[in-house]
Amino acid sequence: MNTVADAPRKGAFGDMNDWLNALVAHRVSAARSAATPMSAELAWIAENPGHTIYQRRSLFVVGVALAIIVGGMAATPGILPLALSLVGLYFYVDFYSGILHVVLDNPRFVRLPLIGIPCAEFQWHHALPYDISTRRLVHVFGDINALVLGKIVALVLLAGVTRMTVMVTAVGFFWAYVNQYAHRSAHQAAAKRPPFTRWLQRHGVLVTPAVHHEHHTTHDRSFPVLSGRSRHLVQGLLRLVPNQWVWLTVFGVLTVVDLVAFARFMTWLAPRLPH
Ligand SMILES: [Zn+2]
Numbered sequence: 621m622n623t624v625a626d627a628p629r630k631g632a633f634g635d636m637n638d639w640l641n642a643l644v645a646h647r648v649s650a651a652r653s654a655a656t657p658m659s660a661e662l663a664w665i666a667e668n669p670g671h672t673i674y675q676r677r678s679l680f681v682v683g684v685a686l687a688i689i690v691g692g693m694a695a696t697p698g699i700l701p702l703a704l705s706l707v708g709l710y711f712y713v714d715f716y717s718g719i720l721h722v723v724l725d726n727p728r729f730v731r732l733p734l735i736g737i738p739c740a741e742f743q744w745h746h747a748l749p750y751d752i753s754t755r756r757l758v759h760v761f762g763d764i765n766a767l768v769l770g771k772i773v774a775l776v777l778l779a780g781v782t783r784m785t786v787m788v789t790a791v792g793f794f795w796a797y798v799n800q801y802a803h804r805s806a807h808q809a810a811a812k813r814p815p816f817t818r819w820l821q822r823h824g825v826l827v828t829p830a831v832h833h834e835h836h837t838t839h840d841r842s843f844p845v846l847s848g849r850s851r852h853l854v855q856g857l858l859r860l861v862p863n864q865w866v867w868l869t870v871f872g873v874l875t876v877v878d879l880v881a882f883a884r885f886m887t888w889l890a891p892r893l894p895h
Pocket residue numbers: 721725746835839
C-alpha cells in the first residue's frame with residue numbers, strides 16, 4: 621500500500637508541476653489501495669488518468685495579457701476613467717473571484733462539459749493547498765488563460781476595440797493577475813512574502829493568510845481571494861440563493877458580459893466627467 625513515506629519527494633523534480641502531478645498520481649493510487657470513497661477531484665482523475673492536473677500554461681497568452689495591461693493603461697483616454705476603473709474593478713474582481721470559486725469548488729460540476737476540467741483542476745487545490753505557492757507565478761497567471769481569451773473575444777465582439785474598452789480590459793486583467801498573486805501569497809510562508817506584500821495584506825488590500833485559511837478549513841466560506849472584502853456578501857448571497865444552477869448561470873453570464881458592461885458604462889460616463 622502507498623504511504624506518506626513513499627510520496628514523491630519535491631527535491632527529485634526540477635519543475636514543480638511535475639512534482640505536483642506525481643503527488644496527484646500517488647494520492648489516487650493510495651486512495652485506490654485503501655478502498656475508501658474518493659472525493660470528486662480524486663475520482664475524476666482516477667477515471668481520466670490521461671489528464672494532467674498541473675499544466676505548464678501557455679506563457680504566450682500570459683505575455684499577451686501583460687501587454688494588454690501595460691498598453692491598455694498607457695492608452696487610457698483620461699486619468700479619471702482609469703482611476704475609476706482601477707477602484708471599481710478592484711472591488712468587482714474580488715466579488716467575481718468569490719462567485720468563480722463557489723462554482724468551481726462544486727464537486728457535482730466536475731462531470732459537466734466545458735467547466736468539468738477546470739472544476740477538477742481547481743478542486744485539487746483543496747487536496748494540495750501548497751500547490752499554488754510551489755508553482756511559478758507565471759503558471760499561476762496562466763491558470764486563467766481560458767478566461768483571458770474568452771474575455772478578449774467577448775470584448776471584441778460585444779464592445780468593439782476602442783481606447784476605453786482596451787483600458788477597461790487592461791484594468792480587469794490587472795486585478796485578475798493581482799487576484800492570482802494574492803491567492804498565491806496567502807499560501808506562502810511569511811519569510812517568502814516580500815515586505816510590500818505583507819504590508820498590503822496587513823492593510824487589507826490583499827487577502828490575509830488568516831482570512832483565506834478560513835476557506836481551507838471547511839471549503840464552504842471565505843471564497844473571494846483578491847482582498848476577501850466581499851466574502852460576507854458572497855456568503856449572504858449563498859444563504860439567500862442556495863441553488864447551484866443559479867450560481868453557475870450567474871457565473872457564465874458575468875464571465876461574458878462583466879467587462880463589456882463596464883466598458884460601455886465608462887464610455888457613457890467619460891464625456892460627463894470633469895476634464
Ligand atoms: Zn476552494
